[in-house]
Amino acid sequence: MGRVQNKVAIVTGAASGVGKEDALLLAREGAKVVLTDLNEADGTKVAAQINASHAGSALFVKHDIASEDDWKAVMAQTEATFGGLDILVNNAGILMYGNIEDTSLATWQKIQRVNADGYFLGCHYAVPAMKKRGGGSIINMASISAIGGQGSFCAYAASKGAVTAMTRSIAAHCRMELNNIRCNSVHPDGIMTPMVANLHSSMPKGTKTAVRMMDQKQMMARFAQPMDIANLVLFLASDESKFISGAELRIDNGYLMWAD
Ligand SMILES: NC(=O)c1ccc[n+]([C@@H]2O[C@H](COP(=O)([O-])OP(=O)(O)OC[C@H]3O[C@@H](n4cnc5c(N)ncnc54)[C@H](O)[C@@H]3O)[C@@H](O)[C@H]2O)c1
Numbered sequence: 001m002g003r004v005q006n007k008v009a010i011v012t013g014a015a016s017g018v019g020k021e022d023a024l025l026l027a028r029e030g031a032k033v034v035l036t037d038l039n040e041a042d043g044t045k046v047a048a049q050i051n052a053s054h055a056g057s058a059l060f061v062k063h064d065i066a067s068e069d070d071w072k073a074v075m076a077q078t079e080a081t082f083g084g085l086d087i088l089v090n091n092a093g094i095l096m097y098g099n100i101e102d103t104s105l106a107t108w109q110k111i112q113r114v115n116a117d118g119y120f121l122g123c124h125y126a127v128p129a130m131k132k133r134g135g136g137s138i139i140n141m142a143s144i145s146a147i148g149g150q151g152s153f154c155a156y157a158a159s160k161g162a163v164t165a166m167t168r169s170i171a172a173h174c175r176m177e178l179n180n181i182r183c184n185s186v187h188p189d190g191i192m193t194p195m196v197a198n199l200h201s202s203m204p205k206g207t208k209t210a211v212r213m214m215d216q217k218q219m220m221a222r223f224a225q226p227m228d229i230a231n232l233v234l235f236l237a238s239d240e241s242k243f244i245s246g247a248e249l250r251i252d253n254g255y256l257m258w259a260d
Helices: 017-028 040-053 068-082 105-133 154-177 216-222 226-237
Strands: 008-012 032-037 058-062 087-090 136-141 181-188 248-251
Touching: 008 017, 008 068, 008 105, 017 032, 017 040, 017 087, 017 226, 032 040, 032 068, 040 058, 058 068, 068 105, 087 105, 087 226, 105 136, 105 154, 105 181, 136 154, 136 226, 154 181, 181 226, 226 248
Parallel strands: 008 032, 008 087, 032 058, 087 136, 136 181, 181 248
Antiparallel strands: none
16 A cells, blocks of 8 residues: 555646656555646656556646636546545746846736745635545645745745745634645755756846855755655655644755754
């Protein structure tokens, strides 16, 4: 028996990075997985990789998490293919450079639309679906920037802050309702994924940020691997964490701690 045997999971942003690793690990541990992403080519490949070793366990659905219609379609396909929903990993996200002075309203709104609205929509549709199953687990990918702030990624940090407060509110609501649905947020520091690999080149020339000034060697030392995050996601998705809800789990190797 796997640790999430026969549970049905949706993982957003599953074509790449952390979401890909989450989907592969949940499937190895017995879950049926609906992988969603804007990136159809890579998402389809990950689903095929799962089905090659666990036939019939994975389905890819093209999905823009900022679209309510897309969420309705994903929920309907999940129900039709696997019969219901037990786990939602709200993972897809975007990161764009910008401090408070040089972030435009358009950039701010673009980031909130995906990282905050997209997560709201996922939770909004997941809770009623999970109620029909008698419970479930929602895992929202936030960031240490939701706790510590991040000078050069102001709109991104705010979007993750919104997700963190929403997570607590969902946990409180579900506890009051005694519906056996848990909701937690995960707060990594850097993770070695395409999101950060492309960061240096996407920042304006001459930008001074701690991230920009880090060389590849420093990044390897400080940054987690996608599997480090997937292991925590698996624990939160499984019944092993059945009394954990409303938690903000930092996964940053102590980065936010005072040195003395
Ligand atoms: N990489 C890091 O250092 C880091 C640190 C803290 C938190 N996070 C968070 O972890 C999560 C995963 O990030 P990652 O590093 O694996 O990034 P990634 O860029 O490798 O993967 C993100 C995936 O989300 C998809 N995506 C983007 N916008 C989408 C949309 N509107 N609808 C559907 N899919 C969309 C992309 O196509 C991509 O496949 C994100 O929420 C990110 O904010 C990442």
